[in-house]
Amino acid sequence: MSTRELTCIGCPLGCAVTVTLKDGSVTAVTGNTCPRGDTYARKEVTNPTRIVTSTVHVTGGIHPMVNVKTSSDIPKDKIFACMDALKGVRAAAPVRIGDVILSNAAGTGADIIAAGNVPAK
Amino acid sequence: MKYYDLVIVGGGPAGLAAAVSARDCGIEDILILERDNELGGILNQCIHNGFGLHTFKEELTGPEYAARFIDQVTERGIDCRLHTMVMDISVDTEAGSFRKKVTAMNRTDGMFEISAAAVILAMGCRERSRGALNIPGFRPAGIFSAGTAQRLVNMEGYMPGREVVILGSGDIGLIMARRMTLEGAKVKVVAELMPYSGGLKRNIVQCLDDFGIPLKLSHTVIDIEGKHRVSAVTIAEVGADRKPIPGTEERYTCDTLLLSCGLIPENELSKGAGIALSPVTSGPIVNDSLETSIEGVFACGNVLHVHDLVDYVSQEAAAAGKHAADYIRHGNKKHAKTVEIRSTDGVRYTVPKYVRPTEMSDTLTVRFRVGDVYKNCSIAVYFDDICVSRRRRPVMAPGEMEQIILEKKKLGEYPDLCSITIRIEK
Numbered sequence: 001m002s003t004r005e006l007t008c009i010g011c012p013l014g015c016a017v018t019v020t021l022k023d024g025s026v027t028a029v030t031g032n033t034c035p036r037g038d039t040y041a042r043k044e045v046t047n048p049t050r051i052v053t054s055t056v057h058v059t060g061g062i063h064p065m066v067n068v069k070t071s072s073d074i075p076k077d078k079i080f081a082c083m084d085a086l087k088g089v090r091a092a093a094p095v096r097i098g099d100v101i102l103s104n105a106a107g108t109g110a111d112i113i114a115a116g117n118v119p120a121k
Numbered sequence: 122m123k124y125y126d127l128v129i130v131g132g133g134p135a136g137l138a139a140a141v142s143a144r145d146c147g148i149e150d151i152l153i154l155e156r157d158n159e160l161g162g163i164l165n166q167c168i169h170n171g172f173g174l175h176t177f178k179e180e181l182t183g184p185e186y187a188a189r190f191i192d193q194v195t196e197r198g199i200d201c202r203l204h205t206m207v208m209d210i211s212v213d214t215e216a217g218s219f220r221k222k223v224t225a226m227n228r229t230d231g232m233f234e235i236s237a238a239a240v241i242l243a244m245g246c247r248e249r250s251r252g253a254l255n256i257p258g259f260r261p262a263g264i265f266s267a268g269t270a271q272r273l274v275n276m277e278g279y280m281p282g283r284e285v286v287i288l289g290s291g292d293i294g295l296i297m298a299r300r301m302t303l304e305g306a307k308v309k310v311v312a313e314l315m316p317y318s319g320g321l322k323r324n325i326v327q328c329l330d331d332f333g334i335p336l337k338l339s340h341t342v343i344d345i346e347g348k349h350r351v352s353a354v355t356i357a358e359v360g361a362d363r364k365p366i367p368g369t370e371e372r373y374t375c376d377t378l379l380l381s382c383g384l385i386p387e388n389e390l391s392k393g394a395g396i397a398l399s400p401v402t403s404g405p406i407v408n409d410s411l412e413t414s415i416e417g418v419f420a421c422g423n424v425l426h427v428h429d430l431v432d433y434v435s436q437e438a439a440a441a442g443k444h445a446a447d448y449i450r451h452g453n454k455k456h457a458k459t460v461e462i463r464s465t466d467g468v469r470y471t472v473p474k475y476v477r478p479t480e481m482s483d484t485l486t487v488r489f490r491v492g493d494v495y496k497n498c499s500i501a502v503y504f505d506d507i508c509v510s511r512r513r514r515p516v517m518a519p520g521e522m523e524q525i526i527l528e529k530k531k532l533g534e535y536p537d538l539c540s541i542t543i544r545i546e547k
């Protein structure tokens with residue numbers, strides 16, 4: 001048996017939620033004020049995921065950088081692997097929102113896509 | 122002098138949404154003036170996601186959210202002038218009717234004047250300067266405002282430092298803690314003077330907790346070391362009087378100190394025009410149509426009061442666009458009865474501050490902030506001495522904007538109404 005303390009981000013109340021785990025599966029969730037806290041806490045301890053956003057350099061564009069993000073949320077422990085995969089990646093202008101900059105980033109199955117427009121110079 | 126029905130100062134999310142709304146209300150002749158080299162305002166440097174949850178039911182990044190509105194402005198063929206700084210706004214006495222004169226400047230046209238029936242102020246806000254912080258010691262290099270650091274990292278691809286201490290737990294500070302960590306820096310601590318964070322819960326969890334960055338509430342920076350570049354920062358706990366408690370000092374070696382000390386509406390232009398400003402928000406005082414103390418001059422977005430969600434900026438700006446269109450078509454209902462909204466007992470201010478019961482829209486959203494953290498309290502609304510509504514809120518905090526809705530029908534039932542009071546009650 002182990003427990004984990006989390007802060008629910010479902011609303012500004014920010015309940016302090018305690019999750020009890022046994023052999024890796026959730027046996028109890030306490031401290032949440034509403035069911036959303038339960039759902040959030042279960043996901044957070046079993047399969048936490050995040051959208052990762054960053055920037056990459058652009059060649060030949062009106063701006064030197066473009067905003068990029070993962071096309072879907074990726075496992076939280078892959079965030080740094082994803083950032084490493086982006087090192088040295090360059091995009092050539094014009095870049096349009098939705099353009100794939102790097103496919104299957106760090107083996108997550110998610111692509112890195114452009115989240116900003118950079119017209120050519 | 123060139124004439125436009127409507128001139129919008131600022132091409133951030135507020136200016137863009139106001140322009141789209143005014144056009145959709147039938148105003149053809151609109152000009153947006155933006156001092157930057159592109160539209161989108163502060164959103165261009167906000168590369169994190171979480172924008173537009175309310176409006177698009179999607180989590181967009183700042184540039185993606187901006188692009189949706191830039192596309193709408195482009196589709197409608199609305200005129201924009203970039204690289205153009207508005208220098209002055211005044212009332213144009215020569216033009217017979219109540220016109221406004223907007224003086225602006227850019228490289229190609231030099232200084233020029235535009236006459237307008239209505240003006241919408243959408244200049245956004247700027248960061249509180251570090252001069253406002255009373256930190257003793259030298260001022261070595263390596264001290265940045267969080268917003269400046271955000272611009273450097275995200276738009277210019279330049280990392281301001283490797284070992285970082287952040288003072289202030291506003292959203293920009295939190296977002297930058299994560300951003301610099303992802304780029305390989307070590308963020309050692311975030312210190313916050315107040316006993317609560319000024320940032321959104323979501324940002325505390327996803328920007329600090331995710332990366333094990335400690336947040337120290339009721340702490341402040343008491344010393345900065347370093348001759349040329351910052352080399353260490355000392356923080357200490359503060360008591361209820363916000364004075365450092367001796368013996369609680371902790372020293373962190375670092376090369377960078379980021380200051381995230383809040384935002385303040387950018388109102389030099391409004392001041393110059395003689396518009397009445399609120400001492401609480403530093404933004405213009407407006408009525409239910411978001412009209413300032415000068416007829417035909419409207420305000421929306423962060424220039425009016427600092428918003429934490431861009432969705433509310435867009436909604437407010439759309440309302441400003443519609444009201445400006447009404448004004449251009451029908452003029453001002455100067456003699457309509459006006460009722461003041463008073464804020465007391467924990468409510469710091471309201472936007473708008475005045476309501477005209479006969480002129481207001483069917484429903485009016487009144488936004489405000491509370492001055493402290495309130496648990497299990499109610500927002501009470503009084504028409505003179507009569508309590509007309511009480512809404513229980515499990516928690517309210519200064520970092521999150523609150524709102525109430527006023528209904529025109531309901532106000533109509535109180536023909537002798539003198540004032541409306543909004544307060545927090547146990």
Ligand SMILES: Cc1cc2nc3c(=O)[nH]c(=O)nc-3n(C[C@H](O)[C@H](O)[C@H](O)COP(=O)(O)OP(=O)(O)OC[C@H]3O[C@@H](n4cnc5c(N)ncnc54)[C@H](O)[C@@H]3O)c2cc1C
Nearest residue numbers: 131133134135155156162163206207244245422423430431
């Ligand atoms: C760092 C940061 C992070 C944020 N994160 C989030 C988030 O995660 N989710 C969310 O929903 N909201 C977020 N917000 C809030 C949201 O982005 C802002 O509330 C919104 O951008 C404000 O829009 P605005 O148009 O009023 O101001 P701005 O975006 O600041 O635009 C004002 C524009 O006016 C122009 N201007 C100013 N003066 C003049 C002049 N004299 N002449 C010509 N042009 C002028 C400026 O150049 C600028 O382009 C964040 C804000 C900041 C600062």
Ligand code: SF4
Nearest residue numbers: 008010011014015037
């Ligand atoms: S558990 Fe429910 S009430 Fe508590 S923070 Fe989460 S969403 Fe809000």
